[in-house]
Amino acid sequence: MSLADELLQRDSYALYGFVSALTWLIWDIMITLEDEIRYIWRSSWSTCKFCHFYARYFGLLLLISMGSPWDGWTTGFPPSTEYCRIMGIYQSAIGGVVMLGTQAILVVRVYALYGCKRPVLVLLVTAFVLQYTTGTSLMIVDLFSGRQYDRVLIYSNPDYYTCITTALSNARLAIWLPSIVFETLLFAMTAKKVHNEGVQSGYSLISLPIFTDGAWYYVITLLLSIICQIAWSLEWGNVISFVYPWNIAVLCFSGPRLNLNLRKIHGKAASIVELTTMYETELEYPSSDASRVWS
Numbered sequence: 001m002s003l004a005d006e007l008l009q010r011d012s013y014a015l016y017g018f019v020s021a022l023t024w025l026i027w028d029i030m031i032t033l034e035d036e037i038r039y040i041w042r043s044s045w046s047t048c049k050f051c052h053f054y055a056r057y058f059g060l061l062l063l064i065s066m067g068s069p070w071d072g073w074t075t076g077f078p079p080s081t082e083y084c085r086i087m088g089i090y091q092s093a094i095g096g097v098v099m100l101g102t103q104a105i106l107v108v109r110v111y112a113l114y115g116c117k118r119p120v121l122v123l124l125v126t127a128f129v130l131q132y133t134t135g136t137s138l139m140i141v142d143l144f145s146g147r148q149y150d151r152v153l154i155y156s157n158p159d160y161y162t163c164i165t166t167a168l169s170n171a172r173l174a175i176w177l178p179s180i181v182f183e184t185l186l187f188a189m190t191a192k193k194v195h196n197e198g199v200q201s202g203y204s205l206i207s208l209p210i211f212t213d214g215a216w217y218y219v220i221t222l223l224l225s226i227i228c229q230i231a232w233s234l235e236w237g238n239v240i241s242f243v244y245p246w247n248i249a250v251l252c253f254s255g256p257r258l259n260l261n262l263r264k265i266h267g268k269a270a271s272i273v274e275l276t277t278m279y280e281t282e283l284e285y286p287s288s289d290a291s292r293v294w295s
Contacts, residue, residue: 004155011076013239014241017243021245022245048108052260058098062094066090066245067091070091070164071163075162078163080151081150081151084149092142096136098248100132102221103128106258109259110186131182135178138175142168146168146171146172147172149163168235172233176229180226183218183221186218187218217253217254224243225247227239228244
């Protein structure tokens, strides 16, 4: 296969990935809009509500604005090498920006699950800051120290161009690793807390959905992060072009969905304090009572 054919194939995968991820995210917003209006929009402003809108709608706008990797909205006609460089940097940075809202929601959930204890908050915030600053530093090194872009002509009559990366830094080998480690920590803390609670007194109304919802979304997020890490490290252009928009879409989906599902369980838009109070109250119920609640 010639270079032109490979790049045309890569651009096709990128376009399919972008369109499918954007369509799926908009569809999910539409099917949950009624519940979202009831439990999120009509609630008072809080940190969780801000993070919900940040991850859900600001993330959606960023996904729309990035277009297809790596040409943006000018697929086939990037105007210059400088455009390719700016678009490449912009698209790479979007993941880190969207991730802030989703990870904040995940941190709040684990914090509430552990009874809003200060040592837990210190641990979570420290881990969050470390992983985010490490990941951001690796991305900056990769984007500005080693990665280079170019606009290449695929064929003429009519002219068809595309953007490519002509060089990558070794920092790419670890860009997704900090977030993978952090997400694993959050899931491990959730699993440990729920397991201990189940052994001692049976599952409460709040802990079981935190674990079951969290397990699915953590697995999806981890899986996509791992795929992106492997594909970017091994320079699998077709894979990263298709999967990267889905990575952004899942970040826009996972945190807000977890937030919405938990609020629906209690029939109202609960704050962190209310969730913690409900959780502690449920722990006082006998396991048989908890079973009746779930049945």
